[in-house]
Amino acid sequence: MTFDKKDLISIKDLSASDINYFIETAKEFKKISLKDIKKVPTLRGRTVVNIFYEPSTRTRSSFEIAQKRLSADSLSISVSQSSVVKGESLKDTILNLEAMNPDAFVIRHSESGAANFISKWTKASVINAGDGINEHPTQCLLDIMTVMEEKKEIKSLKVAIIGDICHSRVARSDIYGFSKLGADIYLYAPHSLLPRLIELKNVKIAKNMEEAVKNADIIIMLRIQKERASFYFIPSIEEYRKFFQLTPELLSKASAGVMVLHPGPVNRDVEIAGSIINADKTRIFKQVENGIAVRMACLYILLRFQKKNKNK
Amino acid sequence: MKKKIIFDDKETALILNNFISGILNSGIKFDNAVIIGIKNGGVPIAGLIKKAVRERFNIDCKIGYIDMTLYRDDPFSVKKSGESTELAFDIDDKEVILVDDVINSGRTVRASIDEIFDFGRPGKIKLAVFIDKGGRELPICPDFTGKKVKADKKEIINVNVLSKKKFVEKI
Numbered sequence: 181m182t183f184d185k186k187d188l189i190s191i192k193d194l195s196a197s198d199i200n201y202f203i204e205t206a207k208e209f210k211k212i213s214l215k216d217i218k219k220v221p222t223l224r225g226r227t228v229v230n231i232f233y234e235p236s237t238r239t240r241s242s243f244e245i246a247q248k249r250l251s252a253d254s255l256s257i258s259v260s261q262s263s264v265v266k267g268e269s270l271k272d273t274i275l276n277l278e279a280m281n282p283d284a285f286v287i288r289h290s291e292s293g294a295a296n297f298i299s300k301w302t303k304a305s306v307i308n309a310g311d312g313i314n315e316h317p318t319q320c321l322l323d324i325m326t327v328m329e330e331k332k333e334i335k336s337l338k339v340a341i342i343g344d345i346c347h348s349r350v351a352r353s354d355i356y357g358f359s360k361l362g363a364d365i366y367l368y369a370p371h372s373l374l375p376r377l378i379e380l381k382n383v384k385i386a387k388n389m390e391e392a393v394k395n396a397d398i399i400i401m402l403r404i405q406k407e408r409a410s411f412y413f414i415p416s417i418e419e420y421r422k423f424f425q426l427t428p429e430l431l432s433k434a435s436a437g438v439m440v441l442h443p444g445p446v447n448r449d450v451e452i453a454g455s456i457i458n459a460d461k462t463r464i465f466k467q468v469e470n471g472i473a474v475r476m477a478c479l480y481i482l483l484r485f486q487k488k489n490k491n492k
Numbered sequence: 493m494k495k496k497i498i499f500d501d502k503e504t505a506l507i508l509n510n511f512i513s514g515i516l517n518s519g520i521k522f523d524n525a526v527i528i529g530i531k532n533g534g535v536p537i538a539g540l541i542k543k544a545v546r547e548r549f550n551i552d553c554k555i556g557y558i559d560m561t562l563y564r565d566d567p568f569s570v571k572k573s574g575e576s577t578e579l580a581f582d583i584d585d586k587e588v589i590l591v592d593d594v595i596n597s598g599r600t601v602r603a604s605i606d607e608i609f610d611f612g613r614p615g616k617i618k619l620a621v622f623i624d625k626g627g628r629e630l631p632i633c634p635d636f637t638g639k640k641v642k643a644d645k646k647e648i649i650n651v652n653v654l655s656k657k658k659f660v661e662k663i
Contacts, residue, residue, distance in 0.1 A: 182571070205572055208572055208576050211576055211577070212562075215610060215611065216610070216611065216612070217610040217611075219610070220562040220563060220607075220610075221562070221563060221567075221606070222562040222563075222567040223567075480572065483568070484567075484568040484571070487568040488568065
């Protein structure tokens with residue numbers, strides 16, 4: 181198995197075997213984080229630039245730690261402290277940074293398609309760390325990795341994705357990723373927050389929480405995205421709580437080995453009851469742990485492709 | 493590709509025997525030693541050394557394995573495989589017997605030693621290599637060698653010590 185693309189923009193670009201290759205590599209990299217000295221020299225001398233046009237705790241620190249554990253030189257640009265506030269365009273920002281010869285960009289942007297856009301303007305690899313409401317491929321890979329650690333295969337697992345699906349890049353990437361691996365996906369959300377135009381044969385829309393959750397092997401909960409004005413799409417938070425919150429009672433209807441995932445940040449007692457978060461069914465911290473390994477694997481695989489191509 | 497047997501079953505067994513005896517008789521204190529095989533070639537030979545130590549001294553040496561891909565000086569030349577390092581014990585102040593089947597440039601050994609130091613600070617490292625192909629590019633010299641063989645850089649030496657008929661071949 182090899183992966184022959186410069187960038188990781190969308191899960192749609194990955195075949196099922198590509199996904200497995202990323203996960204297999206990530207499993208190896210996870211072991212580095214468990215060592216006493218959590219560092220290997222593999223990416224020494226490579227420069228990675230993280231550009232975050234949106235706030236982030238998990239993804240950004242996860243990428244930074246992944247880069248450090250592989251010995252890459254990295255710098256992170258917060259847009260609030262950059263020339264973007266002086267009016268510089270995304271393209272100009274990238275062209276200027278490109279002149280500094282980085283090997284990879286990690287970008288998060290509020291505009292869907294931003295990662296794809298900058299990949300056209302740089303020779304460096306581009307990793308999409310979330311673009312608007314479009315995709316968040318590394319989150320999908322770490323979700324799949326977390327599931328694969330416990331379930332032998334993804335095929336025919338019932339995966340319920342519940343919450344603000346319309347505005348969720350995680351949901352989009354997860355839908356593509358899990359369906360490529362043969363899972364049966366059930367979506368549930370207020371009508372106004374359901375996506376249009378998802379026409380995959382193993383994706384169904386559930387009629388209520390119970391149908392979505394019943395016998396589910398995996399439940400992925402999503403928050404209401406305040407920053408994307410999701411509140412305008414629902415009558416009130418109270419109503420949302422009543423009809424769309426995952427409660428212990430609902431969770432008991434899921435399959436015995438159910439795993440509850442959440443990409444974070446969690447709004448406690450809105451989309452998920454606080455009592456579930458720290459209980460044994462949730463894998464939220466496992467997801468965070470695996471995130472580092474997945475991002476190490478992505479950097480390694482893409483930079484390896486770059487190096488191989490340069491040698492040709 | 494042309495294969496040529498350089499040592500047949502009998503010769504290989506003899507070389508192996510002398511090689512392992514050399515290690516056993518060297519005065520290494522096996523009660524403080526650990527054996528580390530370099531993947532993949534060093535793994536079976538490391539196993540044989542462990543077995544010989546147990547038979548002679550009745551000491552069960554800990555055994556570990558190293559996959560040094562991520563420590564290579566050309567980290568992208570081979571793909572990181574599902575093989576991984578297994579060192580599930582403390583190596584601080586231990587005498588490490590680092591084992592591989594073939595030594596050539598010495599770069600694999602360099603990378604392996606680097607990786608070992610990320611797990612702790614061994615007291616000593618001794619290098620035991622079954623076949624010395626020559627062609628060193630780094631100042632690395634094995635403490636124990638089974639046999640020296642003349643071979644071109646491009647030629648591959650294939651060692652098989654586990655099957656019923658042991659052999660060393662040149663490809």
